[in-house]
Amino acid sequence: MRRTYTQPPRARRLPVTLLGATGLVGQRVIALLEGHPWLQLARVVASERRAGARYGEVVRWHVETPPPTHALDLRLEPPAPSGDLRGQIVISALPADEARELEPRYAQAGALVFSNASAHRMEPDVPLIVPEINPDHLAALTTQRERRGWPGAIITNPNCSTIGLTLALAPLQRFGLERVIVTTFQAASGAGYPGVAALDLIDNVIPYIGGEEEKIETETRKILGDWEGDAFAPLAMRISATCARVPVRDGHLEAVSVAFAQRPEPEEIIAAWREFRAEPQRLGLPSAPQPAIIYREERDRPQPIADRLAGDGMAVTIGRLRPCDALDYKFLALSHNTIRGAAGAALLNAELAVATGLAE
Amino acid sequence: MRRTYTQPPRARRLPVTLLGATGLVGQRVIALLEGHPWLQLARVVASERRAGARYGEVVRWHVETPPPTHALDLRLEPPAPSGDLRGQIVISALPADEARELEPRYAQAGALVFSNASAHRMEPDVPLIVPEINPDHLAALTTQRERRGWPGAIITNPNCSTIGLTLALAPLQRFGLERVIVTTFQAASGAGYPGVAALDLIDNVIPYIGGEEEKIETETRKILGDWEGDAFAPLAMRISATCARVPVRDGHLEAVSVAFAQRPEPEEIIAAWREFRAEPQRLGLPSAPQPAIIYREERDRPQPIADRLAGDGMAVTIGRLRPCDALDYKFLALSHNTIRGAAGAALLNAELAVATGLAE
């Protein structure tokens, strides 16, 4: 997908350093930065042993549109922050184990690290941000910097299957979320490359994704919860996830059942989704979808093929709201796992930081 | 799949008339009757306009093993019961609308109609049988015959997605089933042929199957309920289904969450499944799987590819039992939709009738 941004360009586009540039998520970040009005790709970082190589020689490109030429010519840098990075934007598309070790070093050097990795998401002083939902959690950065003694910061975005769910649930918090059961139909790209074997997905479904159910259950409660000045108070809600991998390239579909403290009418729920406008939309962040939530009336939507690119891959599409005999209501939601659920999420967090003066 | 039956052959194999012989389910019935020790395919019935043609000329065979030669040579008969069919076994693989009209005519003529169609499943005097669960519901036939004034009978089996669920739930009834939420990953063959378009299932999921969710919700409560001498009392249980079609040929996977009146320990649930032995197994019905329920310990099972042929396609495979934060427990179940969920279900009902003296 090639994006056309509609925001006016800034006088100076801020440079972005990309960690984990060669993976699927790193590639998406590069594709999304192409033509970006505020940010530009400046440096690509990969593992020590690939440092010095041209990006174009090393990457096995998987985005469906061709890679930007200038990115192909960048030289890969080693994973070592150098100099004073104060205020610099770093986007991390690292795997969790590398992120755990490397991201703090960049934060120590002063960088604002927008991380897609799971490594630090659940730490008590690290904000886990969906800009439409909890931009106020950025306040935790003061605590983070004090405790860690670093000038930079780590700001994380949620797991690819959490983000669609939280966007669908956020407008419903007013009705009192009590119980949520979610079953996912997750795309192959969520496992990276090479990821899942073809023999595991041709004519098959794999009803297990390591760690995924726990991530949905814990991250959702943190995102929908509160920053109380010194700690996060997760939302008091019972939530249960079952995660399965299906033979789809991109787009995580989720079947959700919800019980509310005050059961609303169906029209109230749909109105809550349709009227949902939040900070990124108000601030006009370049990656913010307008609207963030699309409710479709057709009886067989959302579908990966038809809806994953809604809002340039940044919107959540919801459909089939109907009563649930066991809880209160059920519906289906879909979002693009490597755009809204990963690369675009980190980018939107970076844009939020720029728009609120955190980065500059 | 080619079955090898282990039961001793009867002196005389009872003749079977097959309605809807050319469809996917009809083909499966023919494949399963091959080598059957009690029953043999005698007559194939199709639509009026195809009557007289050789089965082999008309059928577009979709079972993965070759069609039995003798079946290919049978002449298709028109859909009109002729003569006295008292005690004759008719298996109906008709679509619902044709079944509604045609099955009563065969019952009127005396036949025992074992129907896979949805047309009569929910009628108040028609038993909806899973032989492992509610063979006692056959008692409703007395009422059916009285009310309808026919010498024959209609005995139905449930929808392809209901049957796996009810088999998984039946052993848990002792703990008091209160709420069930099920999300299905259903195979393409469930929609018949041509059924779903390739463009709707390559790289896609369709989160809607017409009428399916209602079938699961109503049929499950009828099957797990009681025949009270003059009427069925459905189980008082709250149940909610979401049904989706995935790019899989055969095998319906289901993610299930359950709340109980008396919450058991996980080991009690697994034991209930593993120790489950029921009437078809005790009677040694040829199509009865031994065991009917398989619980697997692997963390990524059941899967369509690996488990759909368990018990020659007649067993239900369950896995991943774990606590559900929103209800009590959750697990996954899988069964073969055109064998256990359709052709094999009708056949097993017929075998039950033979073993209990209903047919002869």
Next chain:
Amino acid sequence: MRRTYTQPPRARRLPVTLLGATGLVGQRVIALLEGHPWLQLARVVASERRAGARYGEVVRWHVETPPPTHALDLRLEPPAPSGDLRGQIVISALPADEARELEPRYAQAGALVFSNASAHRMEPDVPLIVPEINPDHLAALTTQRERRGWPGAIITNPNCSTIGLTLALAPLQRFGLERVIVTTFQAASGAGYPGVAALDLIDNVIPYIGGEEEKIETETRKILGDWEGDAFAPLAMRISATCARVPVRDGHLEAVSVAFAQRPEPEEIIAAWREFRAEPQRLGLPSAPQPAIIYREERDRPQPIADRLAGDGMAVTIGRLRPCDALDYKFLALSHNTIRGAAGAALLNAELAVATGLAE
């Protein structure tokens, strides 16, 4: 796919009437006309019984990006040319049988009918145009108008699997094409919607596409042949095709072996492809890919996923040129079947007509 055209807009965009607007190819035409600098969708025509309905109510949209809003609001018109259509542009995405009857009526009324249908392709006075190869065949229109006695014209484009092959072969004509053997891996969308059943393409290949092999064999020779003032002289070349359908959404891959009169060096062949520039590129037609032919060095290209959108779906990607022990050389070529192979082909023909003053 959403296109961004780079050509300057005309003062007045010419109105386009679209026949067969609701099918897959018709939908692609509408998507490609969105933002088109020279042409705009004015009228949508469908079958008699749908006339009067809003396009948005009737279409089951299958293009991966959302339908243009203004198209959804158009009213479907009945298939009957009315008034004087002299010089008007009609694009026909009709099935062959309807095209056979209807397209001549529009030509009779004066319209320039750019037809994607096979109905008239092989007629002796109908040009079969690939603008990069044989724009001079438009000269046949004089003969066509004389013989038919109509003021309009029918201009056809080739079958979806022919067009990639002819573009790959055209630059090699200088070496004397003697024999060609092509085996295709064709996408599901080539069969329209619903088209192929999912059960025929999940875990399967269908080695037969009705009429396709004959189309490739006859159309290729006509396109690469000459218009001799009163008749087409097809290229004297032996050509043989095998066509198969594979589980791919879009993009026809073709394995080609060729024998030449004068066997060139591999570098000469690659240079011929890379240096290929033709009329549409010189004229700057909005849909003309720059370049039309891409030769890739990677050992595993072209692939549907990676290459079908090259040149916005209008380029042909070629790879793996190597000696063929049985003929001279072999290679693989790929093009997007519903863009370059259908909707985009008809559109490019219309643009050629506009640029050369045929339409205005």
Next chain:
Amino acid sequence: MRRTYTQPPRARRLPVTLLGATGLVGQRVIALLEGHPWLQLARVVASERRAGARYGEVVRWHVETPPPTHALDLRLEPPAPSGDLRGQIVISALPADEARELEPRYAQAGALVFSNASAHRMEPDVPLIVPEINPDHLAALTTQRERRGWPGAIITNPNCSTIGLTLALAPLQRFGLERVIVTTFQAASGAGYPGVAALDLIDNVIPYIGGEEEKIETETRKILGDWEGDAFAPLAMRISATCARVPVRDGHLEAVSVAFAQRPEPEEIIAAWREFRAEPQRLGLPSAPQPAIIYREERDRPQPIADRLAGDGMAVTIGRLRPCDALDYKFLALSHNTIRGAAGAALLNAELAVATGLAE
């Protein structure tokens, strides 16, 4: 697939040692040995580091029917021949690099090594056997033993894509094979497990399989050639292959064009296939399909789903014979790549050795 062998059991079933027991091909060998009347699985060998483990703990089973219980209980042995293995049957499902080093050590120790690996296939004293075609090539073993100075032997079977092609061509040798062009549609299982990534095969085709085209071109000529007492004389035939991987689990489909020295009538070709009876069929080898070649009249066959299990996965199914404008004739052939193309091929070679007294 579960086989039912029809041959009478031998008084004593010969023990088989299986090298590479945990891979896809090794698993198939184990599945095929289940119920085998002449042979039985005695020892399973895997890599040094897994030695001592139970087979059932280590294997990630991929055959569609459950693994034999007794195999699961076998202890894996280290890859080191011990003692005198004279006359012992060893089946090797090793990858090429391990086979290169290990198979000679087993032959040195006296074993008859039936190898599916490519390592030794093209060596000048190693027979490459398809029992229906060139059982006389076993005569090369005398030379092999003399040159190598070992009491055992290495007997190889061809690559999975070669074997279907050679079986289709062998009956046509009488017409003088001059040129062959083959394009393959190969299944994912041919690459082993994990093998190809799902992201490379969902909605995609990979037109490259490392080394495969060369294997087809060289192996076919060796198999169809002669053993001249001291060396193999490959068939003087021009042959060219293009190999592609398609989203199919099992079953290699091949599109073939052929030119003959004496062009036969189509009926002669079909008769040659249908009347083809060879040594394994005459000897009644347990794995020999009856017949080895099936010619189907339907216009859309062979297909992987419908035909890969023909002859229990050991037959080759051919269809669509028709004139080829560029050579003489073209047709399609299909065989099961892990049964006929690998595990079953090695097993059939072993059975040939048993029946001819080579092993005992």
